[in-house]
Amino acid sequence: MKLHNYLSMTIALIFLITTAFKCDVPESKNAHNLPADIVEKIRLDFSDLEQRNFVEQELIKLFKRRLNVGSDQLSRSILFLAKGDIDKFKELLDFDDPRDVLMEAEKQNGNPGHFFKEPFNF
Numbered sequence: 001m002k003l004h005n006y007l008s009m010t011i012a013l014i015f016l017i018t019t020a021f022k023c024d025v026p027e028s029k030n031a032h033n034l035p036a037d038i039v040e041k042i043r044l045d046f047s048d049l050e051q052r053n054f055v056e057q058e059l060i061k062l063f064k065r066r067l068n069v070g071s072d073q074l075s076r077s078i079l080f081l082a083k084g085d086i087d088k089f090k091e092l093l094d095f096d097d098p099r100d101v102l103m104e105a106e107k108q109n110g111n112p113g114h115f116f117k118e119p120f121n122f
Helices: 002-020 036-045 049-064 071-082 086-093 098-109
Strands: none
Touching: 036 049, 036 071, 049 071, 049 086, 071 086, 071 098
16 A cells, blocks of 8 residues: 555656656747747848847737737738838737738738648748
8 A cells, every 4th residue: 555655656756847847848939939930030031130129029929919810820921911121010010800910911922721820931
């Protein structure tokens, strides 16, 4: 009986230790929790460091919001529509319904049904 309790406690302890040291950032994302393709798109489209940092911070905020679309999809759509223009980027952040942004990006991209689910292909 004591051996059984000891083993149960040992297993529980091992589980707690391995869970405590587990990294929450998936491999496909960077330290800011943005997908790698989005980080690369920001780097390519916004050469000014200050603008690049602003865009990254705003998209990080976007990923923390509860939306009726995927944060990665919306981020890709916004970046696609902004085309490196910081003023357009800011304008696109001021949306009423994020689905409208996705649909506009789909329309301009000429790839209906894609909805920017796939990473940017460089």
